[in-house]
Amino acid sequence: VLEAVHIECAIEGEGCGGGAKVDLKVVSTKFEGVKLLQRHQMVNDVFKEDLNSNRIHALTIKAWTPEQYEKKMNK
DSSP states (O other), X not given: OOOEEEEEEEEEEEOTTSSEEEEEEEEXXXXXXXXXXXXXXXXXXXXXXXXXXXXXXXXXEEEEOHHHHHHHHTO
């Protein structure tokens, strides 16, 4: 769906609500020209079932284009 070219995921054990805390970095050309809120909504849609069932209690998202990712990695 997102056609990610790079993904990083860190999962911590159960949070206060019982589900996992997930830190996610997603790099995709699908994010080009898309506002940050819409990018987050795109990623949330992928995890909708896990969020609704509380398997994921908290989801932190970094959603970058390949160009943005390259700039961040070359700092």
